[in-house]
Amino acid sequence: MLRIENLSVKVHDKEVLRNINLEIKKGEVHVLLGPNASGKSTLTYSIMGFPEYEIINGKILFEGKDITQLLIEERAKLGIALAFQDPPAIKGVKLSHLLKRISKQPLDMNYFSPDNNLLEREINVGFSGGEKKLSEIMQILSLNPKLAIFDEIDAGLDVINLERLMWIIRDKLIRSGVSLLLITHRGNILQFLEPEVVHVLLQGEVVCSSRNWRKTWRTILRYGYEKCRECKKRELCPNQP
Amino acid sequence: MKNAENVKSASYVQINHEIRSIFAREGVILLSSPEAYATLEWTRNYFNQKPIEGYFIWVKKRVDYPISTCFTISLPEAYQNPTNLVVVEKDVATEIYSICNAAKPVLNAEHKGYSKVILRENSTLKMKHFHNWGKNDYVLSSIEFILEKGARLSSFYKCINPPKKFKIESKTTLDNESSADFETAVLAKNGEIEMYDSLFLNGEKSSGMIKLRMISDENSKISSQSEIVAKGGGKGHIDCMGLLLSESSFINSTPKLVNANKNAVLTHEAAIGKISEEELNYLRSRGLSKDEAVNLIVTGFLGEVPV
Numbered sequence: 001m002l003r004i005e006n007l008s009v010k011v012h013d014k015e016v017l018r019n020i021n022l023e024i025k026k027g028e029v030h031v032l033l034g035p036n037a038s039g040k041s042t043l044t045y046s047i048m049g050f051p052e053y054e055i056i057n058g059k060i061l062f063e064g065k066d067i068t069q070l071l072i073e074e075r076a077k078l079g080i081a082l083a084f085q086d087p088p089a090i091k092g093v094k095l096s097h098l099l100k101r102i103s104k105q106p107l108d109m110n111y112f113s114p115d116n117n118l119l120e121r122e123i124n125v126g127f128s129g130g131e132k133k134l135s136e137i138m139q140i141l142s143l144n145p146k147l148a149i150f151d152e153i154d155a156g157l158d159v160i161n162l163e164r165l166m167w168i169i170r171d172k173l174i175r176s177g178v179s180l181l182l183i184t185h186r187g188n189i190l191q192f193l194e195p196e197v198v199h200v201l202l203q204g205e206v207v208c209s210s211r212n213w214r215k216t217w218r219t220i221l222r223y224g225y226e227k228c229r230e231c232k233k234r235e236l237c238p239n240q241p
Numbered sequence: 242m243k244n245a246e247n248v249k250s251a252s253y254v255q256i257n258h259e260i261r262s263i264f265a266r267e268g269v270i271l272l273s274s275p276e277a278y279a280t281l282e283w284t285r286n287y288f289n290q291k292p293i294e295g296y297f298i299w300v301k302k303r304v305d306y307p308i309s310t311c312f313t314i315s316l317p318e319a320y321q322n323p324t325n326l327v328v329v330e331k332d333v334a335t336e337i338y339s340i341c342n343a344a345k346p347v348l349n350a351e352h353k354g355y356s357k358v359i360l361r362e363n364s365t366l367k368m369k370h371f372h373n374w375g376k377n378d379y380v381l382s383s384i385e386f387i388l389e390k391g392a393r394l395s396s397f398y399k400c401i402n403p404p405k406k407f408k409i410e411s412k413t414t415l416d417n418e419s420s421a422d423f424e425t426a427v428l429a430k431n432g433e434i435e436m437y438d439s440l441f442l443n444g445e446k447s448s449g450m451i452k453l454r455m456i457s458d459e460n461s462k463i464s465s466q467s468e469i470v471a472k473g474g475g476k477g478h479i480d481c482m483g484l485l486l487s488e489s490s491f492i493n494s495t496p497k498l499v500n501a502n503k504n505a506v507l508t509h510e511a512a513i514g515k516i517s518e519e520e521l522n523y524l525r526s527r528g529l530s531k532d533e534a535v536n537l538i539v540t541g542f543l544g545e546v547p548v
Contacts, residue, residue: 088520
């Protein structure tokens with residue numbers, strides 16, 4: 001589904017990602033772990049094609065097609081959708097209007113039961129953390145994507161809202177065979193979603209891609225992210241699963 | 242011209258210099274301004290000069306329908322010069338929708354409209370005014386609001402198809418406990434827009450807000466001067482936001498606050514810039530092209546995205 005080969009990315013003349021290799025197959029759930037400023041968001045924005053993220057080496061393939069030079073909207077139309085960590089406010093535009101505009105599949109609003117008249121409010125204007133995530137997941141589902149990327153999925157969410165979001169992701173995306181790439185800092189998300197692969201990103205490099213998320217998470221909890229770089233079993237978890 | 246019985250609205254339509262329809266139900270008197278000037282002597286106190294065209298609307302009772310007015314120019318190089326007077330009586334609430342437009346994109350027409358709106362004690366008026374012009378037209382829109390004690394005004398004013406040159410003036414005086422909220426949204430393209438708004442808080446506990454949304458597209462210039470003057474102890478706020486869409490765009494916004502009463506609070510905020518890349522990227526990630534994303538942000542900024 002998504003294959004990233006030797007990707008290096010520069011932002012404002014600074015190299016932020018180096019030689020990233022990663023492959024997500026159809027229907028797989030991948031989680032990206034890493035400390036702050038390790039380049040996780042840069043990787044998601046690079047996959048989506050944001051102009052300020054300059055690809056200086058490598059390529060991104062989606063369903064076998066090289067999308068490295070494609071525009072953001074072209075990637076979206078191919079089936080890549082990104083849920084933002086902190087989405088910007090679009091003043092004067094109601095969420096219902098945007099959903100109607102972008103919709104590739106109808107949504108059952110009763111399923112989401114948005115509170116506080118969320119649909120009739122301006123997009124992300126005064127939204128709480130939970131409302132932002134609900135708005136994002138509704139937009140993602142409307143787009144009927146093949147690959148959904150969630151940047152810092154747990155940011156700004158309380159336990160109840162996080163659990164609600166996880167249920168929606170499992171029910172509406174994973175069960176439909178949508179591939180997922182999630183950035184998170186919470187172990188209970190790993191436990192709930194049971195990803196096929198976890199990747200650890202350190203200082204712009206993927207230092208581990210493991211099919212044993214429990215082991216990797218335990219290592220991180222006990223010794224911190226840096227241990228992943230020193231890990232003697234790294235050979236068992238090569239960059240490309 | 243007709244004065245229809247049993248119609249469920251009140252309406253005034255003028256094309257070039259001809260009144261195409263004028264009618265009103267019980268509770269509203271709707272006349273041409275020259276007729277009002279001739280037959281209702283008291284109106285002469287409010288017309289600055291003898292009107293040659295325009296409408297007079299006198300809302301005497303609460304009505305459950307909006308009153309609509311329309312000025313259209315359809316002839317090349319036509320010149321309209323209406324003088325309008327609106328009086329809303331004590332305790333009455335009403336809504337007025339107005340359109341001023343050109344029927345064709347290139348008429349080289351001119352429209353100079355002068356209006357005065359009197360809101361009697363504790364009356365309420367919601368006003369929506371839309372302008373839609375051709376690229377070589379010249380337009381002046383000047384309006385004066387007089388709010389008596391406890392009166393409430395909400396004005397929404399918009400122009401997204403601007404003329405070559407557009408001058409918009411408003412002057413509002415507020416008595417005790419009255420309030421006026423102005424929201425004006427304009428888009429300039431290959432032309433110039435000048436706006437002058439003055440709001441005088443003369444009474445105690447009066448309040449006023451001027452909210453401007455300005456978009457300057459290619460080869461255009463927008464200048465706005467907004468002032469609130471507090472003589473009484475009220476509250477006033479100016480909120481000016483501008484977007485530049487092109488290298489050849491220009492916006493000059495000058496908010497002015499004059500406070501002559503220590504119990505009054507006057508504030509302003511202003512920001513002029515380009516559309517944020519973050520907003521564009523966000524909408525493009527939903528599959529909208531760059532142009533579609535810009536259009537959506539612009540229409541949202543001007544406050545008119547339908548659902």
